[in-house]
Every structure is written in structure tokens, then in C-alpha cells.
Amino acid sequence: MTRCKPLLSALALYLAMLTASACAANARVAAAADLKFAFDELKPLFEKAMPQHSLELILGSSGKLHQQIDHGAPFDLFFSADVSLPKALVNSGKAVAPVTLYGLGRVVLWSTKFDASKLTLQQLPETQFRKLAIAAPEHAPYGARAKEALQHAGVWDKVQARLVFGENIAHTAQLIDTQAAELGIVALSLAMNNKLKSKGGFYLIPASYHQALEQAFVITKRGASNTAAQDFATFMRSETARQVMRRYGFVLPGEAAH
Amino acid sequence: MLALSPGAWQAIWLTARLAGLTTLILLLVSAPLAWWLTHSRSRASNLVAALVSLPLVLPPTVIGFYLLLVLGPQGAVGGALERIGLPHLAFSFWGILVGSVIYSLPFAVQPLREAFGSIDPRLLDAAATMRASRIDRFVSVVLPLSRSGILTAVVITFAHTVGEFGVIAMLGGSIAGETRVVSIAIYDLTQAMEYGAAHRLSAILLAFSFLTLLSFYAINQRVMSPIKPR
Secondary structure, three states, X not given: OHHHXXXXXXXXXXXXXXXXXXXXXXXXXXXXXXXXXXXXHXXXXXXXXXXXXXXXXXXXXXXXXXXXXXXXXXXXXXXXOOOHHHHXXXXXXXXXXXXXXXXXXXXXXXXXXXXXXXXXXXHOOOOOOOOEEEEOOOOOHHHHHHHHHHHHOOOHHHHHHHEEEEOOHHHHHHHHHOOOOOEXXXXXXXXXXXXXXXXXXXXXXXXXXXOOEEEEEEEEOHHHHOHHHHHHHHHOOOHHHHHHHXXXXXXXXXXXXX | OOOOOHHHHHHHHHHHHHHHHHHHHXXXXXXXXXXXXXXXXXXXXXXXXXXXXXXXHOOHHHHHHHHHHHHOOOOHHHHHHHHOOOOOOOOOHHHHHHHHHHHHHHHXXXXXXXXXXXXXXXXXXXXXXXXXXXXXXXXXXXXXXXXXXXXXXXXXXXXXXXXXXXXHHHHHOOOOOOOOOHHHHHHHHHHOOOHHHHHHHHHHHHHHHHHHHHXXXXXXXXXXXOOOOO
């Protein structure tokens, strides 16, 4: 038994460490996946402006994040791609009014294989486009708008058999980025990212093709007493934050389309 | 290795914690359960055996979905915890620990059942005639003879929990340091198109899994050959 002693004490130390828990960021932000690149920039800007705070980002489809908050997920802020979801959380008492609009989103046709800037939705039934990626319309607002745009263009029935669905809009962009799908419909805010922009052109789908993507955030019930959450909400109204959002193609509240 | 981000290290440590605790809990739970399943001839044992094996055939989404409902604030368990002033378990480390224990249960019970079942009952009878108590018989006869099965249970349970994804994806919410284990972190990284970071974590998981199984088979072959009664 004695020769096992170092092993046993290492095991005991490991077991003791198992029950220790890690320290957490002081505000958890659940954000629609179209905000991925914008928030990659906003997070360090906020943490630099307010060094006492740190943010943790959790990205997903708005529908999934809404469902998680509804089931008690410990998020302090919810940035949704569709205003109806934060409103529903306020109505059910899971979030605290006000619901604040932060931008109008747009959808684009994007490809890393073809020059999508020279394409229109009407060309999508052509057989060279074997797979077309959109986000899941059931729970991703960008997917729902993509479906509406395809229906408006009169091609939904023709392309339906060739659709593949991303779990959220960043996943959809990944499907196109890896060319698993030749092209697809993603958020303008993702296509505006320098890394992705260099890989392929995009075609901005007219806003009249789909219902407006009114994007809004809300502080959850859990975040109501969290100063970091409130400070980030204030930060989102600052000119610094608005500049970043503008650069990612969002039409900001109170501003005309550009 | 050094190129890993603090977030990646956090995910690795979290995964080690989760797998370690799951293995420890499952050893304590599975040993008496497997012993009972090996020796019980009641009809209830078939029922329990079927329940224990369910995670082998159920999609992780089903387990994750029901656990989310049961452990969440409106669920039977989560709601009861909230009423006595404790947090509910959805989207927490303790929640995915419950999920992992259920999900890996058959992987701990099965090797122990096989080990216990292969013990010659005459050895136990002999020990009993020497007035060894039930516990003494279990510790001095059953456990040493089952060491290969126990090692199998430990290694497979740990490795299976490291490789878990679906249940945690449904139940965890990808919270850093709480529920963002390595498999979830890789999923998030690929979705965010951060392929380099996803590759590094994936390669680590691949190497870990392979080396674990390789050393397991090597040890089992050389050292752990069962002791033959003389």
C-alpha cells in the first residue's frame, strides 16, 4: 500500500480540486449570432472603458437563447435579432422593461465560391447551386427572413429541396465559408467582417423582400440588480458603440438607411 | 499546447472536473447497483436493468430535453430546490453533472456486472464459512477479483463523459467555467468560424481519447489479468 501513497495523495488533491469552482465574468450577455464580429470588437472597448467590469458572450440563435432564458439560464442581458422575443420575456416576467432597439438587420446572399454580388435570388434555382444554406427559420430570425425573401422572390418552392439549415446565422455562414453549401443567406453584419468580406462578394437583399429585422435587447430579471449589465446597456447607446454597429451594417434607431 | 487560450484551458479543466466527479459518483452508485443486478432474480431487476441501459439507446437530445424540464425552475426537482431557497440545476455545473451521471451510468454498471458475475460463488461461500462479514467478503474477495472490471468502469466512464455532447448542449447553455466543456467549446468555435482554435482543442481530445484507450488496453492485457483461484 505504501508505494501507492504519492498516487493516492495526487488523487486526493485532484478530488479536492474537483469541488472548487471557477470565478465568473460579472455580466453574461446572450447575443444573437449575427452580433459575433460586432461584439468581438465591442467587448474589449467596453472592458477598456469600464475596467471594473468583464463580459462573457454566449452566442446562439435568438430563439434558442430565448428558450434558455425562459428555462432559467443565468444570463444578464439578451440581445435578440427579433424584438418580439425580448418582449415575450418581459411579458412573462423573465426580463425587465424597457426593451431597447439597437439596430435594423439586413440579409445578404453570400458565397465564397461564386461572386454573389453579381447574383440575384431569381437565379438560385439554377442547378450549379447545389446547396443553399439558410438559418433554421423556426428559431433563428435571420432564417425566417431568408425564407420570406425567397418566397417573395418566388423561388422558395424551387430551392426548398436544396436547402441546408444552420443552427444560427453564424453556423449558416460557417456552412458557406467551408463551401459545404455553395451559397446562402446570412446577416449583413457577418458578411461585413473583414475576414469574410475578403473571401467573397455579397448581394444585399432588398429590405422590401422581408419583414423588418428589428433587433432589440433587454436586461433579464437576473441582470436587473447587476451594475455591469446596466453599464453595458448604457454603453450600447454611446457613440463608440454606435460607430461599431454602424460599421457592421446595422441601421441604428433614429438614423436613416445608409 | 501553449497556444491554447485561457478559455480553452478553462474548458479542459471543467471537463476534467466533470468527468472526475461523474466517475467518482458512478463508482459509488454502480458498485451496489451492479452487485444487486448480478444476484437478484426478482422481476424488478429486469426493470432496473432496462432503465440503467436506456441511455445507451436514447438520443442525448431526449435525455437533455427531459432533464431541462425536470431540473429547470418550473420542473419537479428544480422547482423544489427553488422553494427551499437553492438555485435550480438547469444551465449549471451541478445540472450537467446530474446529466453526465445518468448518461454514463450504463458504462459504469455493465463492466462491474460482468466482473461480479464471473466471480466463483464458492469463494464467497468459503469466505463466509470463515466468518467473514458481508462487507468483509465484498472488500476482501469481490473487489480484488473485480479489479479489471473496476478499471474498465473507471476508464470508460471517464472517457465517455469527456466525449459527451448532446445532453450538455441541451442542458448546459455553454457558460464558461460552468457548462462550456471541451466538446461544447469546439462546437462554439466551429460555429464562430475560428477553425484554428477548434483544431487545437479537437486534436487534444483526439489524442487524449486514443491514448486513454491505448493505455487501458495495454494495462488490462499485462497487469490486470484476473487472479485465478489456485
